[in-house]
Amino acid sequence: MLVGKVQDLSKQIIIPSVRLFSSSSSQPDSEYAAASVDYKTASPFNKIPVEPFRNLLIRYLQDKNYRQKYHLLFKELHEKHGPIFKLRIPGQQTSILLEHPEDVKHLLNNDGKNPIEPGFKFFVEYRQNLRKDLFPETAGLGGSQGEKWYEVRSKVQQDMLRPKSALFYIDEITEVSDDLLDLMVGGGTGDKEIVPDVSPFLYRWSLEAVCTIFLDTRIGGLDVNPSQDAKDMIRCSMIVLGPVVMKLTFGVPLWKLYRTKNLDDFDMAFERMHIISSKFIAEAKKRFKTNNITDPDKMSVLQKLIHKCGPDSKIPEVMAIDALGAGIDTTGNTAAFLFYHLASNPVQQEILYKEIKDKLGDEKLTPAILNQMKYLKAVQHESQRLMPVVSGFSRITQKDMVLGGYQIPTGTHVSFLSMGPMLSEKHFKNADAFVPERWLRDCPQKHNAHPFAFIPFAHGARMCIGRRFAELEIQILAIQTLRKYQLVYEGESPVEMLTELLTKPDKPIPIRFIPR
Numbered sequence: 180m181l182v183g184k185v186q187d188l189s190k191q192i193i194i195p196s197v198r199l200f201s202s203s204s205s206q207p208d209s210e211y212a213a214a215s216v217d218y219k220t221a222s223p224f225n226k227i228p229v230e231p232f233r234n235l236l237i238r239y240l241q242d243k244n245y246r247q248k249y250h251l252l253f254k255e256l257h258e259k260h261g262p263i264f265k266l267r268i269p270g271q272q273t274s275i276l277l278e279h280p281e282d283v284k285h286l287l288n289n290d291g292k293n294p295i296e297p298g299f300k301f302f303v304e305y306r307q308n309l310r311k312d313l314f315p316e317t318a319g320l321g322g323s324q325g326e327k328w329y330e331v332r333s334k335v336q337q338d339m340l341r342p343k344s345a346l347f348y349i350d351e352i353t354e355v356s357d358d359l360l361d362l363m364v365g366g367g368t369g370d371k372e373i374v375p376d377v378s379p380f381l382y383r384w385s386l387e388a389v390c391t392i393f394l395d396t397r398i399g400g401l402d403v404n405p406s407q408d409a410k411d412m413i414r415c416s417m418i419v420l421g422p423v424v425m426k427l428t429f430g431v432p433l434w435k436l437y438r439t440k441n442l443d444d445f446d447m448a449f450e451r452m453h454i455i456s457s458k459f460i461a462e463a464k465k466r467f468k469t470n471n472i473t474d475p476d477k478m479s480v481l482q483k484l485i486h487k488c489g490p491d492s493k494i495p496e497v498m499a500i501d502a503l504g505a506g507i508d509t510t511g512n513t514a515a516f517l518f519y520h521l522a523s524n525p526v527q528q529e530i531l532y533k534e535i536k537d538k539l540g541d542e543k544l545t546p547a548i549l550n551q552m553k554y555l556k557a558v559q560h561e562s563q564r565l566m567p568v569v570s571g572f573s574r575i576t577q578k579d580m581v582l583g584g585y586q587i588p589t590g591t592h593v594s595f596l597s598m599g600p601m602l603s604e605k606h607f608k609n610a611d612a613f614v615p616e617r618w619l620r621d622c623p624q625k626h627n628a629h630p631f632a633f634i635p636f637a638h639g640a641r642m643c644i645g646r647r648f649a650e651l652e653i654q655i656l657a658i659q660t661l662r663k664y665q666l667v668y669e670g671e672s673p674v675e676m677l678t679e680l681l682t683k684p685d686k687p688i689p690i691r692f693i694p695r
């Protein structure tokens with residue numbers, strides 16, 4: 180029975196569009212001996228090198244820019260200890276840190292049917308205990324582990340990851356992107372040619388896109404005078420996704436003992452977002468019933484979920500909450516980094532503009548045309564490689580395995596700083612340079628990195644379920660922007676990454692939008 184279920188879900192998993200080059204990796208499997216050791220003959224767990232927490236603490240206190248150099252710090256730690264080491268953080272489970280993509284491949288390929296992401300523990304506790312009243316049927320993807328997680332994932336997976344599902348939104352996302360440009364640049368009238376910081380606008384853009392897809396509504400977040408719902412959604416999402424979550428997730432869990440201010444702030448904002456999204460979903464359910472759409476190809480993602488889960492199911496609501504939680508600042512910051520990379524790399528920007536002009540001209544975007552835009556996708560990958568918004572992820576191992584040549588028993592907390600290999604010379608030549616060509620087949624610069632050296636959306640059964648939507652949003656935004664404007668970075672110093680719960684720009688990103 181269980182085996183049958185695993186096969187069902189794996190059949191639904193659609194292989195992501197990023198090409199995973201498996202042939203000529205820079206460090207082939209055979210060269211990485213640690214990957215092929217048998218469990219019995221592997222070194223014991225207690226021999227894994229340990230990085231004392233106090234060293235990190237001292238480092239943190241000595242260097243104020245520590246969070247801007249996260250990947251450099253971990254690079255140093257791996258140089259000191261090798262591809263695997265242990266970190267004991269007081270009050271937290273000891274974590275094993277991995278560096279080599281081959282170990283990560285092994286970890287994720289042996290993740291079992293229900294991978295466990297320990298990083299979601301605050302959300303699990305919040306949704307399953309503290310505010311169970313808001314989650315009567317399911318705590319959703321972000322709030323569940325094990326069988327409970329699988330129950331939701333197996334219902335939403337296919338409709339979310341099928342490329343057609345995202346492409347359904349080409350027109351809507353084009354409209355949302357045009358509205359952003361109108362709001363941000365003033366329709367190219369020249370009066371707002373320099374936008375002092377694109378990030379807050381891009382945050383509103385990604386909120387609007389998520390609502391368009393998962394609430395089946397435009398909430399008006401890009402209006403000059405946003406509605407009360409839109410204003411509340413913008414304000415509350417900044418709290419729900421802001422520093423309080425970092426403290427609730429990684430700080431000393433005082434919220435388990437009493438209602439801390441952080442918990443209070445989070446809870447109030449979350450409840451308001453829940454009320455707004457439930458209202459829009461109730462309206463969408465009514466419309467769906469009245470319009471009586473029966474052809475799944477004509478259904479929006481929300482309608483598909485209502486259709487599949489039943490009109491009384493709460494899964495569509497919880498999926499929307501998950502999308503609002505996981506899809507706003509990830510996509511918004513990815514777009515901000517992309518704007519920065521384009522604006523500060525005029526040559527590559529021009530190549531992309533030429534591709535857009537050649538393939539699209541003044542026509543409306545279609546899936547077929549989008550499919551031909553290879554340089555666009557290369558630019559997107561390269562920007563994500565250089566500035567990935569998700570710095571890493573964790574798993575609790577589901578079975579005994581060998582990682583880095585050591586025995587790793589079932590139930591071990593293992594983390595991978597995925598940004599490490601993305602920024603490493605070991606995997607990408609001239610790793611600091613913006614070279615979209617490395618993603619193009621038949622290009623001399625084409626990379627030959629290990630397939631797991633670039634997994635910005637993770638991989639396997641628990642990989643990002645919003646990936647298709649995020650990629651489509653970013654690509655359409657780039658197209659609509661470059662069609663209308665040439666971008667020039669106006670900052671005095673380069674933008675760097677600042678790693679919090681997610682990675683964001685370390686400073687405002689001022690951009691000059693020159694009408695074409």
Ligand code: HEM
Pocket residue numbers: 296298320321332501502503505506507509510513568569571572573635636637640641642643644645646648649650
């Ligand atoms: C560029 C934008 C995005 C990036 C880089 C990104 C990255 C990721 C990564 C790496 C994970 C796996 C985390 C882990 O294993 O611990 C993840 C999970 C997830 N993402 Fe995204 N994401 C993005 C956008 C979105 C969007 C637009 C949505 C909207 C639906 C979304 C929804 C989710 C959800 C619900 C999960 C949890 C999946 C599960 O546990 O089954 N993400 N994302």
